[in-house]
Amino acid sequence: MHSARFNADYVLPLRWTDDDRIAELTRYLRALSGWIDVIVVDGSPMVCFQRHAVAWGGLVTHVAPGTWPGGNGKVRGVMTGLQLATHERVVIADDDVRYDAALLARVISALDEAEVVRPQNYFIDRPWHARWDTARTLLNRALGSDYPGTLGVRRGVVLAAGGYDGDVLFENLELIRTVRAAGGRELRADDIFVPRVGPGVRHFLSQRVRQAYDDFAQPARLAVELSLLPLLAWAALKPRRLMLVSVLGCALAESGRRKGGGRAVWPWTSALWAPLWLGERAVCVWLAVLARATGGIRYGDAILRRAATPQRMLAIAQARIGKADHE
Known part of the structure; x- marks a missing residue:
């Protein structure tokens, strides 16, 4: 058991149109809130948002997304959470990711060595479609590293970079590239295995x-x-x-x-x-x-239309930001 609270924030961007999984997520948030400050940025329709506010009141900071340019609502949610966070080290995770205290400790500790940490997700349950999608994960690992539904980041680097583009599809890659372009180090933590709940067939x-x-x-x-x-x-x-x-x-x-x-x-x-x-x-x-x-x-x-911004373009943009800051 982890007795002391982590000196970090946990940002969970969320957008649900139904609440079929609210009981299970509430149990997770209850455990999570005992270890770390949790910010749920909830872009759900109002009827769901209000239900979430009742279920999670007192457990987490529950807010609607703020303003952020671009069509990717997850980026808007993440940037809202980073702006509200009070700690430098932040764990960002999708609503299907399930940390325990030991895994949080490993990711948060890794942020002492890098500005963005990329752990590895795996499915807790294994219906046929989760097994099918696991093949993608294994091939990604064989050829480099997988892109998980969770990252550890140092908040100050992302904010100093001006945030990241909200008009791209591959938002995790965009965030990683933005941190690298700002001079941050990336740690591919292929041996930190963070479980996630498998998707339903329709979502798959x-x-x-x-x-x-x-x-x-x-x-x-x-x-x-x-x-x-x-x-x-x-x-x-x-x-x-x-x-x-x-x-x-x-x-x-x-x-x-x-x-x-x-x-x-x-x-x-x-x-x-x-x-x-x-x-x-x-x-x-x-x-x-x-x-x-x-x-x-x-x-x-x-x-x-765009999947992500090329690394060289982000590097040029960050060089301009750095030059403007020194003028």
């Missing part, structure tokens, strides 16, 4: 093309994934080819599972889902190209 299906659209922020990855469909079409002509591609996909995912002690949270069967995910991405990345050509992709109430 709604994310397929949207996740593929994130690749526009990573051109090299986009080029590789665009080649998957012709590769799989070629492989499908002969069963041996298809088997070889499947085995290679599983082997790559398995290397991601073994990285940083991942075998402790993912069973060996997790890597076997990689061929299915590769087939999905081979199709969805082309649907993302179509969405881009027709104006962008829907995120909440907005249509977003």
Whole structure:
């Protein structure tokens, strides 16, 4: 048990249109509020907002999002929370992320070494669609690091950078790149495993093309994934080819599972889902190209065209901010 409170804030941006999960989230917030100051930035419709205010009153700071430019409501929620936070070290987490005191301690301590900390999420429950999406996580780990639904940040760096762009889809990458552009250090904590609740089937299906659209922020990855469909079409002509591609996909995912002690949270069967995910991405990345050509992709109430800002452009912008500050 962690007896002392952390010298940090926890920011949870939220937008619910129904309250099917309110009892479970309330239990989590009750435990969380015993360890750390919690700010829930709630962009839910008023009827839900009022219900949340009653359920969470006295547990957390519960506020509506402030003003922040851009169509990405999560960025607006995060920036509202960072502006309200009273500590330098802040943990940002989606509403499905479930920390315990020990994991909070590790992420908060890591902020002594870096300005942004990127832990690793994994699903607590494993319905078929969570297993399917786990393959994406393992392949990301094999090729670098995954992008989780939670980050640790040093508040002062983000605010000094002028915040981050609210008109992008891949908001976590945008925040990481903004911190780096401002001179901050990034720590990829691939061995800090933070659980999250698996999505419902409807939510899982709604994310397929949207996740593929994130690749526009990573051109090299986009080029590789665009080649998957012709590769799989070629492989499908002969069963041996298809088997070889499947085995290679599983082997790559398995290397991601073994990285940083991942075998402790993912069973060996997790890597076997990689061929299915590769087939999905081979199709969805082309649907993302179509969405881009027709104006962008829907995120909440907005249509977003850009996935994230290139690192070099952010570096130029931060250099201008630094120059203006010295004039």
